[in-house]
Amino acid sequence: MIDPFGRHITYLRVSVTDRCDLRCVYCMSEDMTFLPKAEVLSLEEMDRLCAAFIRLGTNKIRITGGEPLVRRDVMSLFRSLGSRIGAGLDELTTTTNGTQLARFAVDLRAAGVRRVNVSLDTLDAARFAAMTRWGKIEKTLDGIFAAKAAGLAVKINAVAMKGVNEHEFDSMIAWCGEHGFDLCLIETMPLGDIEGDRTDQYLPLSVVRSRIRKTWTLEETAYTTGGPARYFTVAQTGQRIGFITPMTHNFCESCNRVRLTCTGTLYMCLGQDDSADFRRVLRAGASDDELEAAIVAAIAHKPKGHDFIIDRARRQPSLARHMSVTGG
Ligand code: SAM
Ligand code: SF4
Numbered sequence: 001m002i003d004p005f006g007r008h009i010t011y012l013r014v015s016v017t018d019r020c021d022l023r024c025v026y027c028m029s030e031d032m033t034f035l036p037k038a039e040v041l042s043l044e045e046m047d048r049l050c051a052a053f054i055r056l057g058t059n060k061i062r063i064t065g066g067e068p069l070v071r072r073d074v075m076s077l078f079r080s081l082g083s084r085i086g087a088g089l090d091e092l093t094t095t096t097n098g099t100q101l102a103r104f105a106v107d108l109r110a111a112g113v114r115r116v117n118v119s120l121d122t123l124d125a126a127r128f129a130a131m132t133r134w135g136k137i138e139k140t141l142d143g144i145f146a147a148k149a150a151g152l153a154v155k156i157n158a159v160a161m162k163g164v165n166e167h168e169f170d171s172m173i174a175w176c177g178e179h180g181f182d183l184c185l186i187e188t189m190p191l192g193d194i195e196g197d198r199t200d201q202y203l204p205l206s207v208v209r210s211r212i213r214k215t216w217t218l219e220e221t222a223y224t225t226g227g228p229a230r231y232f233t234v235a236q237t238g239q240r241i242g243f244i245t246p247m248t249h250n251f252c253e254s255c256n257r258v259r260l261t262c263t264g265t266l267y268m269c270l271g272q273d274d275s276a277d278f279r280r281v282l283r284a285g286a287s288d289d290e291l292e293a294a295i296v297a298a299i300a301h302k303p304k305g306h307d308f309i310i311d312r313a314r315r316q317p318s319l320a321r322h323m324s325v326t327g328g
Contacts, residue, residue, distance in 0.1 A: 001056050001295070003268075003302040011226065011257040012058045014046060016074055017066040018262055018324050022097050023133035024121075026159055026188045027323050029195045030133055041264045043077045045282050049260065050081055052291045054088040062093045066262070066324045069100035075107050082112030093117070095157070099135070101143025105150035115153040117184070118144050122158075122165045123175060131164065148179065155182040155242075162203040169208060170215050177237025184229055184242035189271070192322030205243045212241075226256035246271070252305030258298075259326045266298050267326055271306025 001009040019034050020027075041049075050061055061081055068074055081092050094108065095117040101108075108116065120140055121131050128137040147154050156176055160166060169185065176183045185208060188201045212218065217235035224231065229242035252269075259267045264279030276298035281291060 001058075001299045003299050005302070005304055007253075007255055007302070008057075009256060009258055009299050009302065010058055011060045011062070012050065012053045013062045013064055013257060013259045013326075014050065015064050015066060015260065015262045015324075015326060016043070016046060016068045016077065017071040018322075019070055020065060020067040020097070020324060021070050021099055022067070022135045024097075024119075024159075025131055025133065026161065026201055027192075029193060032322075032324075035263065039279075040262045041279060041282070043071075043073060045264065045279070046260075046262075047077055047080045049264070049278055049282065049291070051084070052288060052295055054084055055288075056292055056295055059088065059090040060093070061089060061091070062095060064095040067097050067099070068094055069096050069104055075104065075111065078108060078111040078113065085112045091115075095119070096143075097132075097135075098140035098143035098147075102139075102146040105143070105146040105152060108147075109150045109152055113152065115155065116147050117155045117157050118147065119157045119159075120144065121161070122168055123172060124168070127165060127168075131161070144181075145179075148181075153182075154179075155184055157184050157186060159186045159188055160203045160205060160208055161188065161201045164201075166203055166208065169212055173212065173216055173234055173237065173239075173241065177234060177239050180239065182240040182242070184244060186244040187246060189246055189323065191270075192325070205245045209243060224254070226254050246306065255302075255305075258302065261325050266295075268298065268302035269306055270326055272303045274301050274303050276301070 003009055017040065023030050063078065078092065081089065085092060092112050093115050094113060098118040098120065101118065118140070122128050125137045128135055144154055158165065158172060172183060185205055187205050218232035218241065219235050221231050221233050221240065223240065228246055229244045231240050231242045234241050259270060261267065264277065264282060266276045266278055268274045276294065278294065281294045286294065
């Protein structure tokens, strides 16, 4: 699949649920209304769509959410997709808040998953509780170490928030180095109403990077996932550190991905509204050929780039949908 700007679309991110057991302040409001079940694709429908994407050249799938591991029986989807590794699919991964990883790490590994991204914004228990509104850090840490013990490579994702966790990154780099985890820092993006002013939260990672450089040596690397992250190697630890800077750096030229929501809407860009409704296509009884044709037609509408502007997000988010809808 090649889009109108010559980009090869090989990476599909699938949000399997909009629900979550946490309420991170930058992601959701405390009082979220979740979708009724009938609107959400069944795991079988998701599997069928993913299979069509794989036939069309998708070689990497990431399962996300909401919190993917709170969806009932989600392991059946992992197992089914995992059986396609080596038969079109190269990599199956997930992004999770880690609360359920202690339960599922071994099963994920058995299904073919080799790497997981776990969101952990702070190592401080009280701050963790505040940032997630009610989370317990021990659960996420137990999950992270269960993943490591199961042989999964772990990358820690941390959203950088002004005045909240901004002075913790040196200790997080050291902690990740000690345990063999990569770290990825993320700028807040203006997605969805969160009951607060996003300009209060926004911290440019250019500032964070200069601060980090006072303690750590960041070596340039050619490593890329085709996404928005720019990676360096921390010379002192040997681990990678990535910076996802959608607000300060335009990363769209190399974008290789599209996003499927749990209702079967395919978003061609995280920061734009262009979308295609695959639930309608699936539930109208489309054949595999028709499904593939609909995917190819959707990719032909992938926009050139996003339109995030933080000043505009002061009162209104750039996009009304929450990150938990498209899964980040
Ligand atoms: N629940 C899982 C988790 O937290 O890893 C998966 C879904 S979550 C929406 C995916 C990623 O998006 C997480 O790393 C989270 O920190 C990030 N995220 C959520 N809202 C964001 C926002 N407004 N700006 C930047 N990153 C955000
Ligand atoms: Fe849940 Fe992940 Fe959003 Fe936090 S970032 S509220 S864990 S979906």
